[in-house]
Amino acid sequence: MIEKTDQPLSKETTNRLNSVGIIKHFVYRYGLLAVLVGMIVYFSIAQPFFGTFINSMFILQAASVVAVVGLGCTVSMTVGGFDLSVGAAMSLSIMAAAGAMVIGNFGGFSAILIGMLAGVAVGLLNSFLIVYARIPDLVATLSSLFLINGLTLMGVGGQSVAKGMTFNGERTTGEFAPIFKWLGSGSVISIPASVVVAGSVFILVHVLLNYTRWGRAFYAVGGNPIAAAAAGIRVARYRIIAYLISGGLASVAGLMLAARSNRGDVNVGDPFLLQAVSAALVGYAVLGANKPNAFGTLVGAIFVAVLINGLTMFNFPYYAQSFVQGCLLVVALLMSYTLAQSRG
Amino acid sequence: MRSTDNEENLGVQAAPSVLGVSSLVSFDRITKNFGATEALRGVSFSVAAGETVGLLGANGAGKSTLIKILAGIHQPTSGRIVVTGKERVFFHPDDARNAGIATVHQNIDDGVVFGMTVAENLMLDEIAKPGGTVFLGNRAIMRRAHVVQQRLELDLPLTAVVEDLPPSRRQEVAIARELAKNPKLLILDEPTSTLSEREAEKLFDAIADFKRRGIAILYISHRLSEIERLCDRAVVLRDGKIVSEHTAPMDTKAIASSILGELVLATENKTRKGYETVATFSGLTALPESSPISFNVRRGEVLGLTGLIGAGKTELLEQICGHRTATVGDMQLAGADYAPKDIAAAMAAGVVLVPEQRALQSIFPDENLWKHCSISLLSQFSNNGFMRRRREIAFAADVIQNFRVVCSGPDDRIGELSGGNQQKLLVGRWLSRDWKLLVLDEPFRGIDIGARSLISRSLREYSEKVPVLLCSSDPEEVIEVADRIIIMLEGEIVHEDISSNLNAEKLAAIMGRSSSLAKPQKGELLGYD
Ligand SMILES: Nc1ncnc2c1ncn2[C@@H]1O[C@H](COP(=O)(O)OP(=O)(O)OP(=O)(O)O)[C@@H](O)[C@H]1O
Ligand SMILES: [Mg+2]
Numbered sequence: 001m002i003e004k005t006d007q008p009l010s011k012e013t014t015n016r017l018n019s020v021g022i023i024k025h026f027v028y029r030y031g032l033l034a035v036l037v038g039m040i041v042y043f044s045i046a047q048p049f050f051g052t053f054i055n056s057m058f059i060l061q062a063a064s065v066v067a068v069v070g071l072g073c074t075v076s077m078t079v080g081g082f083d084l085s086v087g088a089a090m091s092l093s094i095m096a097a098a099g100a101m102v103i104g105n106f107g108g109f110s111a112i113l114i115g116m117l118a119g120v121a122v123g124l125l126n127s128f129l130i131v132y133a134r135i136p137d138l139v140a141t142l143s144s145l146f147l148i149n150g151l152t153l154m155g156v157g158g159q160s161v162a163k164g165m166t167f168n169g170e171r172t173t174g175e176f177a178p179i180f181k182w183l184g185s186g187s188v189i190s191i192p193a194s195v196v197v198a199g200s201v202f203i204l205v206h207v208l209l210n211y212t213r214w215g216r217a218f219y220a221v222g223g224n225p226i227a228a229a230a231a232g233i234r235v236a237r238y239r240i241i242a243y244l245i246s247g248g249l250a251s252v253a254g255l256m257l258a259a260r261s262n263r264g265d266v267n268v269g270d271p272f273l274l275q276a277v278s279a280a281l282v283g284y285a286v287l288g289a290n291k292p293n294a295f296g297t298l299v300g301a302i303f304v305a306v307l308i309n310g311l312t313m314f315n316f317p318y319y320a321q322s323f324v325q326g327c328l329l330v331v332a333l334l335m336s337y338t339l340a341q342s343r344g
Numbered sequence: 345m346r347s348t349d350n351e352e353n354l355g356v357q358a359a360p361s362v363l364g365v366s367s368l369v370s371f372d373r374i375t376k377n378f379g380a381t382e383a384l385r386g387v388s389f390s391v392a393a394g395e396t397v398g399l400l401g402a403n404g405a406g407k408s409t410l411i412k413i414l415a416g417i418h419q420p421t422s423g424r425i426v427v428t429g430k431e432r433v434f435f436h437p438d439d440a441r442n443a444g445i446a447t448v449h450q451n452i453d454d455g456v457v458f459g460m461t462v463a464e465n466l467m468l469d470e471i472a473k474p475g476g477t478v479f480l481g482n483r484a485i486m487r488r489a490h491v492v493q494q495r496l497e498l499d500l501p502l503t504a505v506v507e508d509l510p511p512s513r514r515q516e517v518a519i520a521r522e523l524a525k526n527p528k529l530l531i532l533d534e535p536t537s538t539l540s541e542r543e544a545e546k547l548f549d550a551i552a553d554f555k556r557r558g559i560a561i562l563y564i565s566h567r568l569s570e571i572e573r574l575c576d577r578a579v580v581l582r583d584g585k586i587v588s589e590h591t592a593p594m595d596t597k598a599i600a601s602s603i604l605g606e607l608v609l610a611t612e613n614k615t616r617k618g619y620e621t622v623a624t625f626s627g628l629t630a631l632p633e634s635s636p637i638s639f640n641v642r643r644g645e646v647l648g649l650t651g652l653i654g655a656g657k658t659e660l661l662e663q664i665c666g667h668r669t670a671t672v673g674d675m676q677l678a679g680a681d682y683a684p685k686d687i688a689a690a691m692a693a694g695v696v697l698v699p700e701q702r703a704l705q706s707i708f709p710d711e712n713l714w715k716h717c718s719i720s721l722l723s724q725f726s727n728n729g730f731m732r733r734r735r736e737i738a739f740a741a742d743v744i745q746n747f748r749v750v751c752s753g754p755d756d757r758i759g760e761l762s763g764g765n766q767q768k769l770l771v772g773r774w775l776s777r778d779w780k781l782l783v784l785d786e787p788f789r790g791i792d793i794g795a796r797s798l799i800s801r802s803l804r805e806y807s808e809k810v811p812v813l814l815c816s817s818d819p820e821e822v823i824e825v826a827d828r829i830i831i832m833l834e835g836e837i838v839h840e841d842i843s844s845n846l847n848a849e850k851l852a853a854i855m856g857r858s859s860s861l862a863k864p865q866k867g868e869l870l871g872y873d
Contacts, residue, residue: 021379212729213722220719223708230667230705231720232691291710 028339029288032332036303043310050313057192063305064198065253065260069276070283070297071205072249076137077280077292078209079242080222081130084141086250086276088148089122090269093251095152098161098264101174108177112255119251122148123244130243131236145273153266161264176262184259194256201249206294218242219291278329279304284336303328367426368393368560369414369445369529374423376409376584378760381752383409385584386423391529396551396561398571401581402603402792403764404750407564408450410581411531414562415447416440441469446527448518450534450564450763450790451703455518456506463489463502465517466524492524510654511538511701519550530554531562534763536570537790548574566764566792568596569820604794615844616827618642622811623682623695623781627673628663630656634835636673641781641811646803648826648843649815652855656835657815658700661785664813665697666690678780694780696720698771698787700815706770707758714740714754717773724777739776747772748798763790771799775806782806783813788821800825819851831855 044051069086076083097115100106106114122144129140159165163175186193209215220228221238229235253272258264282303283289283296307328308321316324370390376383383406391397401407412418414425416434424431427443434440440447449455456465464471466489489502498520506514515538522530532551536544551574554561565571571578571594578590580602588602619642626638634656641647649657663670666684675682677693684690690697699705708716717740718725725736740754747768751761758766771787784803788796803812803825816822822829823843831839831854839854 211731213726213731214729216715216719216722216731219711220708223711224704226704227706227708228719229687230697230699232688232696233719233722234686234688 024339025288028335031335032282032285032303033287033299035331036299036306039306039310043306043313047310047313050310053190055309057190057195059302059305059309060195060198061192062309063301064192064194065256066272066275066279066304067198067298067301068201068253068256069250069272070279070301071201071294072246072253073276073280074283074292074294074297075205075209075218075249076242076246078215078218078222079239080225081137081239081242082141083126083243083246084138084273085122085126085144085148086246086253087269087271087273088145088152089119089247089250090254090257090272091267092122092148092152092269093118093254094258094264094268095156095161095266097255098176098258099156101176101180102161102163102165102264103167103172103174105174108179111177112179115255115258116248116251119247119249119254120244121247122250123247126247127240127243131239149267149270156264156266158266160266162262176259180255180259180262182259183256184262194260197252197256201252202294202298205245205249209294214238214241222292275301275304278325282329282332285332288336290336300332366392368395368428370426371410371414372424372426374410374413374420374425376406376413376418377421381760383584384413384420387581387584387586389579389586389589390426391560391562393528394555394558394560395577396555396563396575398575398578399562399564399581400566400568400571400578400599400603402750402794403768403790404762405581405603406584407581408533408762411447411533411562411564412449414440414445414531415449441525441527444526444528445531446522446525446529447531448515448522448533448535450537452511452515452518452538453703455521456514458505458507460506461502462500462504462506462509462517465506466492466500466502466521468521469525492520496520496523512543515539523554527559529560529562531564533564534566534790535563536565536567544570566790566796567818568594568599568793571599572596600793603792615842616645618645618811618827622678623664624676625664625673626675628660628670628675629672629835630660630832631835637832637835637837638673639830639837639840641813643811644808645827646807646812646814646825648822648829649813649832650817650819650822650829650851650855651832652817654834655817655832655855657817657832658785659835660832661697661783661813661815664690664781665695665783667697667699691720696774696779696782698774698782698784700785700789702763702767702770702789707766709759710757712755712757713744713749713751713761713769716740716758716769717743717754720773721777739773743769743772743776747802748795764792764795767791768795768799772802775802779810781811781813783815785815786817787814788816788818796821797824817855819848819855823848823851 049055069090072086073083093115096118097111100111100114101108125144125147126141129135129144130137133140157167165172183193183197188196209218217228217233217238220231220233221235225235250269254269257268279300280292280297282300283293283298284291286293286296286299289296304325307324311321311324312318367390371387374384374387387406387410399407399410409418413420414434416437416439419435425434426432427445432439432443434443457468463485467485470488486502493500493502498516500513500516500520501509506517509517515535535547539547551561563571563574575594576592578594578599579586580588580590580599582603582605587605588598590599621640621642624640627636628638629636649660651657659668662668664675666687666689669685670683677695682693682695684693684695708719714737718736722731725732725739737754743749744751744754749761749765749769749772751765761769767787767790771784774782787799791799803814806812814822814825823846826843828842829840829846829851830837831851833855
């Protein structure tokens, strides 16, 4: 037998190791969550309205669209990919769904289906470029970003889609279906519908990534595609699925956004790309995961919403929001990358 | 060997020589902790100028950690490093390099930069040097690489991209890079673990040459024959402590016992005949222009496939296991046609390959041990798609126990394990299930002698249920584990025999036979000896 250890550590060494280690470990795992909780407590004390149920629902509603797109990005990141086209996919599905209802007089469910198909189609385009044409993820999805944005603009002639618009010289007669009204302003036991949708998407993605064998395969493909293939995992298939999910979730987010404003504006999805990516990256630092994960992404999205909501209450200038968000991202990245390496 | 007194004594005796002026490099009571793991626990020894010292020890004994400290990659938790009489602290690999210490690491790909040409790799330190030349065109790099190449008497393909080279050439590049700096001490961490016999021979020639030039060498290996042949002195590490020192002529038996901490009994494997034929391969071609070859594998035997690197072994195995499609020939498995279109299909049919390049083909760097154990058996460890984590962890714990993987538990990240322990886990995980055919490509790389006999015993036991096809370019290994041996040369089978008719020398002789010799006759194929 090979002996492992024949002398126990001296008490002193163990203690010293532990106290330093435990603090580091705590910051690494719970640091971001602790800051979030601290912030919520602080804002609630300083501004009683902040802690009310109504305001928390405002916050969650603000986080929901980012969370859904971010969860899609998270899935593409687990296979080692990166989807730059989620914003474009959102815009496309918004225009497709809005166009279907306003111009094409389609019903609500058909419009939802059309919108989601549009998102999945973007996923298909991406997987074709990446898996079959072997173009690196970043550049492939960058080019589909431009392609899809251009296509969307061309499709509606560069104008917004709203009730009563003129299309091809004729006045349209369709309007947004009731289901969109519900998605935009309805609620389930006083929880806004968009929060319910985002919550369900989170649960689905979380379970998929953490508890199923497909999730395990996603992470394996991202960790080392060659080793994943050698373990009998069909790498190409999983990468395709990941991009389809990413595109599909972008379209869900798009529909949520369209429902909120009851119109389809060109390129409204664009800012969500960066928001979603940063939520996913902040998520790396949550619970010391140090990899793309659904819970982290959700926390990342909520974190930003809490921060912005709270700061707005203190009359923090809106033009400084980006800066604050940048700070958050840097702190999170410091925790997941820098701290992870200095551990142990 | 449980006598700690003995070990203490050695420590005390070693102390004076540590501070001796004649020594080039000395370690003085070095300790190193990784979190709660004590990788080194007070290591003291020294290397004199021009001396070749072997550093031995079981997997996880702390060899790589010790040399990483000397190379400036890790900092010791306590203890001193003394170089030519002066205490030195290395915060960065460059500090060690400037002190004349050159290191070629166990993972050779750590020593080269992918995506760059061989010439660029040779000039890497020039490129990275602060305050170095600003303008360094391709032409200039080529010219200087040529100069280095000539000085070191090498013939590397300078314009080739590093990742296109076989591992052995990459290692040459890594060594050349270090030698270009005229080191006083060259550290080689398991340099032969990625080389074939013939390539190893070239390396030994090179080492002899370094010795002549007065370069001291610290040589790490699990192969006692190499230590015996190359080293003036050998020290054995066990559990992070020096347990014995040996001087040439080496008593390999004593070294082996000292490494393992127990008496080593020679294992004589009986050659088994095998039962029914399970897999038949006919008309496969290993290399593009070679003529077709045929062979079969039986249950109840370990079939060894050997030959030099470049003989076409890996290419052959890859066709059998679905890593590449066989263009010609016919394969039968358990009486049915077998033509896997990809790896997943081969596995579904019951054929698995334990691949050769561990870091590249088997390791998910950030994942823990239990995920590595179940990743290739996802459907076995899931229910309607949901993973059964508890069973996965229990399985990993079993593998760890059965194969004596040195670690703190299934939750460890794989990167924290020593190279040999990674290998034990990655081979061990396959033996839990009854496949139709188990194929292993160089499974003993970097594994210590204890683990090697443990794995080869397990494989032989396993082969009672499932035929095992094992490929290795080390004659000793094949003879130890295989019942029947096929020798390949340039894509063709040149010899086949049961292992009891062969020994390491005979094998090496057949393997190295140059292609200019006449092709063997049928009679010669069967009746060697
Ligand atoms: N980065 C690390 N983090 C945590 N533990 C580590 C790390 N590197 C090494 N160890 C631990 O230190 C011990 C010594 O490892 P080391 O790599 O030095 O062994 P080795 O003698 O080189 O073994 P092998 O022959 O298998 O290469 C092992 O128990 C290993 O798990
Ligand atoms: Mg090692």
